[in-house]
Amino acid sequence: MDAGGQGTTATRLRASGSVFAEEEAEVLRAAARDADELEAMTRRREAGEFLEQVVGEVEVMGERLVVAPGVFVPRQRTALLIGEAVREARARRAPRVLEMCAGAAPVAALVARSVPGARVHAADVDDAALAVARQNLPAGAVLHLGDGWAALPPGERFDVIAAVPPYVPRDRLALMPREAREHEPTAALLGGEDGLDHVRTLFAGAADRLARRGVLLLELHHGQCRAAAEVARATGRLGAVDQVLGADDGTAVLRVRDPAGNLIPIQQPAD
Numbered sequence: 469m470d471a472g473g474q475g476t477t478a479t480r481l482r483a484s485g486s487v488f489a490e491e492e493a494e495v496l497r498a499a500a501r502d503a504d505e506l507e508a509m510t511r512r513r514e515a516g517e518f519l520e521q522v523v524g525e526v527e528v529m530g531e532r533l534v535v536a537p538g539v540f541v542p543r544q545r546t547a548l549l550i551g552e553a554v555r556e557a558r559a560r561r562a563p564r565v566l567e568m569c570a571g572a573a574p575v576a577a578l579v580a581r582s583v584p585g586a587r588v589h590a591a592d593v594d595d596a597a598l599a600v601a602r603q604n605l606p607a608g609a610v611l612h613l614g615d616g617w618a619a620l621p622p623g624e625r626f627d628v629i630a631a632v633p634p635y636v637p638r639d640r641l642a643l644m645p646r647e648a649r650e651h652e653p654t655a656a657l658l659g660g661e662d663g664l665d666h667v668r669t670l671f672a673g674a675a676d677r678l679a680r681r682g683v684l685l686l687e688l689h690h691g692q693c694r695a696a697a698e699v700a701r702a703t704g705r706l707g708a709v710d711q712v713l714g715a716d717d718g719t720a721v722l723r724v725r726d727p728a729g730n731l732i733p734i735q736q737p738a739d
Contacts, residue, residue, distance in 0.1 A: 477510050484514040492519050499523040516646050528574055531581060534603040535572055539596055540656040542574040545719040546632055549687040550578045552712060552721050553630040556683050557583040560627050564679065566591065568616075568631040568670060571656060573601035573609075575630045580606050589626070591619040594653065616666075617673035625679040632687040633666035635659040663689070667696050671724070675705035678726040690720040700724045 477496055482489035492513065499522075500506035512522045520526040520541045526533050529547050553575050557563040562585045567576040570590035580588045590601045591612035598611045605611075612619040636644065636657045648657060659665050667686060674684045684706075688696055690713055697709045700722075707725035714720060 477506065480510055480514060484516075486513070495519060495523060517651050518647050521651060526572075529578060531578055533572055533574055533577060534600055536596070536600045537651065538653065539594070539600050540571040540652050542572055545714060545716065546574055546687060548712065548714040548719055549630055549632065549685055549721050550575050552685050552723065553579050553628055554582045556628045556685070557586050561585070562587065563627040564625070565589065565628045565630070566620075566626040566677075568592075568629060569633045569656075569666065570601050571597045571632070573604050575632075576601070576609065577604040579628075580609065593619070594656075597656075616669050617677060620677065625677055625682070627679045627682050628685065629674065629677060629682065630685040631670060633659060633670060635663040635667065635688050635692060637661060637663040662695065663692055664696055664699065667692075668699055671696075671700045671703055671706065674724065675703065675726065680726065680728050682726045684724040686722045686724075688720055688722055689718060690714075693720050693722050696722055 478489045478493035481492050486492055496506060496509045496513065500509055509522050513519060517537065518541050520535045521537045524535060526535050526542055528542050528544065529550060533542060535541050553565065557565050557579050563583065564587050565576060565579050566589040567573050568591050570576060570592045573590040576588040576590045579586050588605060589610045589612060590598065590605060591614065592598050593615045595613055598613055602611060634655065634657050636659060638658055638661050641649065641658060644657065659667065670686065678684060693711045700706050700709050707727040709722065709724050712721045712723065
């Protein structure tokens with residue numbers, strides 16, 4: 469089966485700019501139920517829509533997650549954050565885990581699938597994103613709709629809080645891939661002039677949301693970690709700060725403990 473009449477699927481994808489045209493064509497052919505659906509999917513991909521949005525799912529760390537048009541697509545680099553969240557959750561009994569800025573909730577979903585007894589929550593300002601998250605989370609997961617910490621009930625605390633906040637600086641948006649600029653909400657990408665506006669909001673309220681010895685984990689670009697760590701320390705209400713670098717030397721996870729965390733840092737943010 470192929471999108472006939474206008475060249476093979478791979479040829480058309482290559483012409484539209486796909487670097488991995490053959491591989492993407494195989495994914496589309498496997499997902500399409502018939503030639504008409506393959507044609508529709510091919511046209512969507514030619515128009516620049518994420519392959520994952522076209523086929524309705526993404527695979528992260530061997531797990532399949534639902535995605536949808538107009539919702540931020542989980543990136544492979546977020547495996548670093550997910551791995552840290554799973555490790556922290558496994559170190560606790562019946563941990564309460566919250567994913568802020570959740571989107572499709574890849575962190576909460578994979579923690580729920582990897583850590584028996586974990587009680588997972590996801591919060592986002594976008595109800596369309598939470599509708600996708602609901603499909604990825606277990607029946608007992610709790611979803612919170614609202615802006616930042618205001619989405620949560622007063623006084624609720626968590627052992628592990630993780631987030632991929634929007635952290636792209638404003639002047640970098642034009643350099644992002646077309647598919648992100650045109651097919652994801654700008655609000656899910658941009659973090660203000662320096663990319664840290666949402667990070668500041670998360671740090672400002674984290675102390676009131678972390679359980680004793682809790683940890684806040686944020687995905688950032690490694691070049692932002694020093695400035696973000698200073699923001700965390702400036703609150704005067706948070707404990708030790710360190711970072712874990714990804715293999716690509718671009719992605720990092722900034723870890724911030726509550727004051728009782730007694731963290732022995734793996735790697736301090738670079739000077």
